[in-house]
Amino acid sequence: MTKKANTLLATNEDTVGPYYPIYFADEMYEDISRIHHGVSVKPEGQAIELTGRLIDHDGNLANGVVMEFWQANAKGVYRTPATVDDPHLDPWFDGFGRVRTADGHYRFRTIMPGAAPGRAPNITITLFSDGISRIVTQVFFEGEAGHQSDPLLVSLPAPERDKLIARKTTTTTGARGSRVYQFDIVMAGKNETPFFDDFES
Amino acid sequence: MATQGRTLPIGPTDNTSEQRTPRARLHLIPTAARASFVPFVPVRGSLRQGETDLTRVTPDRPRAQGTAIEVSGTVRTASGTPVRGGLLEIWNANTFGRYTHIEDCAPDVPIDPNFLGMGRVETDEKGQYCFWTISPGAYLARPDIGRWRPKHIHLSLAGGASRLITQMYFPNEPNNVTDPMAILMGEDFHRNIGVVYQTPERDVDHGYRFDIIVGGRNATFFE
Numbered sequence: 140m141t142k143k144a145n146t147l148l149a150t151n152e153d154t155v156g157p158y159y160p161i162y163f164a165d166e167m168y169e170d171i172s173r174i175h176h177g178v179s180v181k182p183e184g185q186a187i188e189l190t191g192r193l194i195d196h197d198g199n200l201a202n203g204v205v206m207e208f209w210q211a212n213a214k215g216v217y218r219t220p221a222t223v224d225d226p227h228l229d230p231w232f233d234g235f236g237r238v239r240t241a242d243g244h245y246r247f248r249t250i251m252p253g254a255a256p257g258r259a260p261n262i263t264i265t266l267f268s269d270g271i272s273r274i275v276t277q278v279f280f281e282g283e284a285g286h287q288s289d290p291l292l293v294s295l296p297a298p299e300r301d302k303l304i305a306r307k308t309t310t311t312t313g314a315r316g317s318r319v320y321q322f323d324i325v326m327a328g329k330n331e332t333p334f335f336d337d338f339e340s
Numbered sequence: 341m342a343t344q345g346r347t348l349p350i351g352p353t354d355n356t357s358e359q360r361t362p363r364a365r366l367h368l369i370p371t372a373a374r375a376s377f378v379p380f381v382p383v384r385g386s387l388r389q390g391e392t393d394l395t396r397v398t399p400d401r402p403r404a405q406g407t408a409i410e411v412s413g414t415v416r417t418a419s420g421t422p423v424r425g426g427l428l429e430i431w432n433a434n435t436f437g438r439y440t441h442i443e444d445c446a447p448d449v450p451i452d453p454n455f456l457g458m459g460r461v462e463t464d465e466k467g468q469y470c471f472w473t474i475s476p477g478a479y480l481a482r483p484d485i486g487r488w489r490p491k492h493i494h495l496s497l498a499g500g501a502s503r504l505i506t507q508m509y510f511p512n513e514p515n516n517v518t519d520p521m522a523i524l525m526g527e528d529f530h531r532n533i534g535v536v537y538q539t540p541e542r543d544v545d546h547g548y549r550f551d552i553i554v555g556g557r558n559a560t561f562f563e
Contacts (some may be wrong), residue, residue, distance in 0.1 A: 147418050149555020151525045151532050153507040156440035156494060157356075160431050160458040195359040203443065207503075209379035219380040220500075220562040233382040263377055270356030271348070274366075276473055292373035300399060309429060326360045336345030336366035337377050337558060 152272040157203050159267070161239060168237040170248035171208075172317065182232035184213030184250030186317040188276065189262065189305060193243045196328035200243025205267040208236035208247055211260075215253030248317065253281065259285030261293065266326070274334045278322050281307040291335075299333045344368065352521030353487055378561045381498045383425050387460050388561065394430065394459040394473035395544075404455035404474045406435025410539055410547035411508065412470035413465050415497060418555045421563060422467025426499025430471055431458045432492070437477030446479065472544055478515050490515035490522070495552070501561045502554040509533045510548070 167175070170184040189208075193201040211217045212236060214227040218234050238247050252260045261277045277291060279306050286292055292300045305322035312319060324332045345366030351357035352377055390399040395408045415423040433439050438449040440457050450492030451472075461471045461563055473493065481489040492507040509516055511533050522529045 145419070147416065147420060148528075148531060148555045149418055149553045150504060150506050150551075151528050152504060153521050153525075153532065154351075155496070155505045156507075158431065158444055159494075159496075160429070160437045160441065160456050162456075163429055194375070196363075197359060201360055201361070207379065209376075211376075216382070217376070218382070219374075219375075220380070232446075235379055235381050257372055258376065261376065263379065265379070265503075268356075268360055270351065270358070270360040272347070273505065274362060277373075277376070290370045291376075291490055294370045294373075295367060327362050330531075331362055331364055333364070334362050334366050335369050335377065337369065337556065 150185065154269055154272055155205055155267040157269040159203070159205050159239060160273045164239060165237070171234070171236045172226065172230065172248045172250050172315065174231055178249075180231050182212065182229050182250050184253070186313070186315040187250070187251050188246055188248050188312060188319045189322055190246040190319060191244075191305075191322040191324065192264070192287075192324060193240060193245065194325045196326070198328075201268060201326055202241060202243050202244070203239070203269060204245075205239050206221070206237065206245055206247070206250065207265040207267070209263040209265070210234045210249065210252040211255050213250055213253045215255045215258075215260075251283075252316075254285055257290065259283060259289040261289075264324070267323070270297075274326070275337045276332055276334050277303060279282070279304050280320055281305060295333055302330070302332050349524050351524055353482060353485060353518075354520035355482075357520060375561070378501050378558045379503065380501055380562070381503065383427070383499070387462065391459045392461045392471045394432070394455070394457060394471065397454055397456050402454050404434065405452050406477075407475040408472060408544040409475050410470060410472050410542065410544045411493065411534065411550055412468070412547060413549050413551040414467045415469065415499070415502070415552045415554065416467055417502060417559045417563065418553055419560055419563060421560075422465070423463055423497070423499045423502045423554060424465055424467060426463040426467070426497055426502060428461050428463065428469050428471075429458075429496040429498075430460065430473065431494045432473055432481060433457065434477040435474055435477050437479030449479065475510075477515070487518060488515040490519050495550075497552060497554065502559045504552065504554045506532060506552070507547065508550045511536065
């Protein structure tokens, strides 16, 4: 890869290893469907739970993975420096979440993202784990509109697209009646989840 | 501009890397979906008192065993812009090579009752940071083949669109050359090694300068 003049060479990414401190975990990032149990205000939108398994090359659960999530609010707006004046920002929603899975099962609580312009509703998932630096993908939701025309989904070979669709279950949980979506991530090998090149693309 | 994504390399003699590294070539992100892949991490104050000094569990407790060191540097993007108010999370093994993490069950490697080994610091207006810790011990990562992990400090940086998880290594360590991740970095490995400096009149033995450059398109997306 050619480097532009005046570009500093980046510090190498390295594996997070097996011992990312659970001590740093923050409940506010694990359930972004609400602010706090003691607070009456909350984000707009349908509360959902995204749940599933992280699976390795041999079909075993992958423990100790740090997962980060990034999504638009219910109106399809991401909170970034580019949207500070957007009237559709949700004051109670940043769109960033993080969970660490102890045993390979994960559960992330959020709201159903709205469709950003030209896109189907989705959540970006970044994985940090022992043995790898990081890998990224996006998850879409069964039953939501726009999958046929989403530029990311249509860029993939047809058999790969289904691997990025979380399945809607009939389960609801919690006081807010969260809808539960099931999404397994296969990190390597047979039925491997499609991952994307965030650095080089 | 790349026409196809990378195939990620597998760390040699690293079993977890074999199990978890995707085999398929990474897919390129179409331009129309590019912006959605750039998380912007909100700044939230959650630091606790004394967290920048890992050499003590709390400021009123005794020093941990081993050599107290300072680690400092600046955090910038590849275009040189300081990463201000970035959250740096730090964790390292104690002087014997043992973490206090609940899943580190290394037999026969002692815990130091005065060392937690986890801390946090925010970068200032110039992107600078500084913390104290105990120089970590190397540890036997693969007893079956006798491979050690070299001394290292884990660092996780989150600030705006800049996101980096890395490790700072130490100069002239014999285990550096056999480390799977160092092998993958190849000639770039030297950039992940701290540079020694003296610390007169400060209550640490010596320091390491470790400047961090957050690269890739994400880091500069909103510049």
